[in-house]
Amino acid sequence: MSNQQTRLAAGDAELTIDQGNGCRISGLSIGGTELLRQGERYGCFPMVPxxxxxxxxxxxxxxxxxxxxxxxxxxxxxxxxxxxxxxxARAEKSEAAFTYDLADPWPYDGRVTQAFGLSEDSLVLTMGIETYGDSFPAQAGWHPWFLRNLGGADDKDVVIDFAPAWQEERGDDHLPTGQRVPPRPGPWDDCFGMPDGVDVTLTWPGRLELKVTSRAEWVVVYDEQAEAVCVEPQSGPPNGLNTTPRFVTPIEPLEIETIWTWRRL
Known part of the structure; x- marks a missing residue:
């Protein structure tokens, strides 16, 4: 893996992008406090295609x-x-964009673009998939690993708050069964439907509130690990290439955006 990285800054927010390791966000710090779990598999990585x-x-x-x-x-x-x-593709003080061409083992030609826009109180992430020829089903989304606890002596664990319309029932194989059920209490490794758009609030009591929003209608919430919790806006549910395919065509790319906004408490 390349260790090539890009750093963005706005106010006291700093974002580090590791374009050589899957174009993942390897760090997001607010006022010197890191919000993402560290490690080459963590941070926040794009899920695509x-x-x-x-x-x-x-x-x-x-x-x-x-x-x-x-x-x-x-x-x-x-x-x-x-x-x-x-x-x-471009890198400025608080904005950057990166591309990669779909290749084996993915069977279709196309290009993925991921862009980052940082301000002092928000981060805008966008991703697009375009085809060079044949149409194909695809999905895109993000998989952030937010720290469960920010590490201060008196810090409390993060609280996840959201109001989904339904939960995708999860089978023993960890795939949605196709049945939609009323949302169940955690712990979760589950996909939820939010037809008005993803809207999830993470609160580290007394420290920070961070909202994850997207016009996408699905979010996976994963909080089964001690170190971190994941809030993953995505363009379709798990196994969606088979159950709810969204096609990338020469005239209609797939585009998705998520916005993280934060405020101190």
Whole structure:
């Protein structure tokens, strides 16, 4: 992996992007306090060209079957973008954009663009997928690992607050069954529907409130680990290439945006 990184700053907010390691955010600090779990697998990585688990790594494009490597047996998970080195398209003081071309093992040609815009109280993330030829089903989203506890002597654990319309029932294989059920209490490794757009608030009591919003209608919440919690806005549910395919066509790219806004408490 390349250790090439890009740093953005606005006010006392600092963002570090590791374009050589999947174009992930490796750090987001506010006033010197790091919000993301550290480590080469963590931070916040893009999920593209699919999100979450893909059933046994298989999907159809029309009548054409495809098999992807099982990087989380028995499934394929989180796309290929997080394993790629991305190219810098532009980098300024508080904005940057990066691209990578879809390649094996993904069977279709296309380009992914991810852009970052930092201000003193917000971060805007956008991602787009365009095809160079054939249409294909795809998804995009983000997988941030927010620290459960910011590490101060008197700090309390983060509280997650959201009001989804439904929860995608999760089967024993960790895939949605296709049934929508009333939202259940955590702990979660679950996908939720928010048809008016993703809107999740993370509160570190007495320290910081951070809102994750998106016009996307699905969010996966994962809080089964001690160190971090994940709030993942995405363009479709896990296994969605099979159940709710959204096609990238020559005239209609896939575009998604999420905005993180924060304020001190």
């Amino acid at each position: 699919w999100c979450g688990r893909l059933n046994h790594g298989r999907f159809l494009n029309g009548a054409t079957p495809h098999q992807l490597p099982l990087n989380s047996p028995p499934h394929a998970i989180h796309g290929t973008g997080r394993d790629a080195a991305w190219r810098t």
